[in-house]
Amino acid sequence: MSKVFDLFIIGGGINGAGLARDAAGRGLSVCLADKGEIGGATSSWSTKLIHGGLRYLENYEFKLVRDSLKEREIIYKIAKPISKPIPFIIPYVDKIRPAWLIKMGLFLYDNLGGKTIIPKSNTLDISKKLPNILKKKYKIGFQYFDVQIDDKKLTKLNIKSAKKYKAKVLEYNKVKKAEIDNNEWVIHLQKGEKIKSKILINASGPWINETLKKNIKIKSKNKIRLVKGSHIITKKLYKKDVAFTFQNTDKRIIFVIPYKKKFSLIGTTEVEVKSPENKEISKKEIQYLIRSVNNYLEKQISTKDIVDSYSGIRPLIEDFNQASKVTRDYIFDLNIIKKLPLLSIYGGKLTTYRKLAENVLLDLEKFLPKTKMGPWTHKKNLF
Template sequence: MNESFDILIIGGGINGAGIVRDASGRNLKVCLVEKNKVGSATSSWSTKLIHGGLRYLENYEFRLVRESLKEREVIKRIACDITTPIPFIIPYQKSLRPKWMIKLGLFLYDNLGGKMTIPKSSTINIKKEIPNILKDQYKTGFQYYDLQIDDKKLVELNIYDAEKNGATIIENRKVIRAKRNKNIWDIILDDNTVLQTKILINAAGPWINDILTKVIKLNSKKSIRLVKGSHIITKSLYKQKRAFTLQNDDNRIIFVIPYKEKYSLIGTTETEVFSPENPKIDDSEIDYLINSVNKYFIKQISRDNVLSSYSGIRPLIEDFKEASKVTRDYVFDLNEDDSQAPLLNIYGGKLTTYRKLAENVLLTLNKYIVVDDKNSWTANHKL
């Protein structure tokens, strides 16, 4: 007989991992299928920050920033072994965002999330506090804090907990077909295993619409834009344990972050692509990141300083805005046509909000399986 589950999740990125952990702790029979190793795609190609997203305030995304700031506190508590608070400096530049705007943004950032254990923002004298890093013209800086995280570990820890709670995790197996029946789905893997599930969750990140059209054979209701974000890694550009948030003339922001003791992580870019497979940095992205650094830092870098790079794909919900202005929030698309077995498609999301996303997924499924809000548990159990 085929094994049968309450919930089956396609995709072992952070969203799938968060959902399988949460569901397994509520005594549901749950399975996650990942075509490679868990956490091997977008969720390990990120900027590795648990952050409120200061710049989303410019797009009036108050809901997202509030939720992200609250989650930053939760993740600091439950994943303390893989997170470190780190100060970020925004060097003030007269021709770009005015001081009042940055200060207002930081005031909101300090307060929107409620009570915080992370230090509040401040104004600093760059020459005194961090001498010999930035060019002479940068005198004032605005400092705020976010968390640095090991993104891949975050996925693995969620999966580990789920397995401890009895979840079935299948790696290196691709879901190739999902057949929908009245009350049950038949899920076919690439080794011809057939699994059954009452509810199917499509958490395939940038592959979400591929799963819909090729595996489930449904038309996708939402169109997405695939936007590649790349990072370069150089030897440490400076010794201090501080990061920089650099404003560019095109209004975008680049981070320079201390990475693994000896390196600097610099990113990201935003380039539209047409396939989620094997994203790689291109020369124009390398030059863009190098130019951002060279605009601010005394130490000038060139392509010779680039030790390595990685790229990931953001599946942004298409709303015909510039990539940097498209929402980073998550959207659920619950498909329950003709009273057939339900399907939940998960669009977007961030590492930062994965836990809350998972909690909301389970509450959304309340009408099919008994999920009690009072039984939400993941915020209080260390990973």
């Protein structure tokens, strides 16, 4: 008789990978399949920050920021070789956000997550500490810290660890169909194999509703909004190892981040799209990013400075707000179909993948065999 897995996970992005690691490490039998490369979709198209999300404070998302800051601390500790804290400077522009508001936000940001080894925020004199980078009119800056990470490596490390705990991982093997037969999920893979499982997890990121509709033949209760975020990469725009958080008059922010020693990463945009398939950056997005940077930098940039670009799709939970105000938090949709669980993961951030995995296993506890091990991934290095 063929093996029946405890969990089958559709999607090897950070959420599927983190869950595979956590579950396999607890002794559960896990199988995961991705239609492409592990970590090759949204989880390698991010801004590559493990962060609390300072700007979410403006949307009163205190719980999301607190949880994310706590996770920032943990991920930095368990993934040190691929992560590092970097300073972010917000140049002060009184017409966009008053100083008291930024200072209050930073005070919360320093303290909401509890004890931390990441440095705290402060105010600095830009002309003295960072001369000749910004236009002369930007004199005061607010400095805070977040963690930069290699997002794709983080995903791959989770998979490597899951495999060490005997998870079966299949790459370039799309889930074509999932159905219930004889009291088990039967998952039909593109390469012909059929896998049996007690529980099915849909962690297909921006393809979530497509997977439900086309491959599992279930109608989704949750509407998502697909929002494209694009980055451009230029040669290093300045020598100092600092990032900038530039405020735009539309209230959005743009990051300029040191990237791979010789480059600067600039992003992001927010453009609603209809399809989860990755799109190219548009001319309009490029112009938006260049304009935002040129409002601040002394040395102006143009399209000629761009050496690369990439775009990713955020699957945001629809709450009929403006895209930048839609929550970056996640929700689970647990369906019981003919007594078998199907759990779909909506939304989320790179930063919260580890806690998300713990919460999935908590929600599925009554369907899973008893394990000796409880939550463990907070204390075990990924290396």
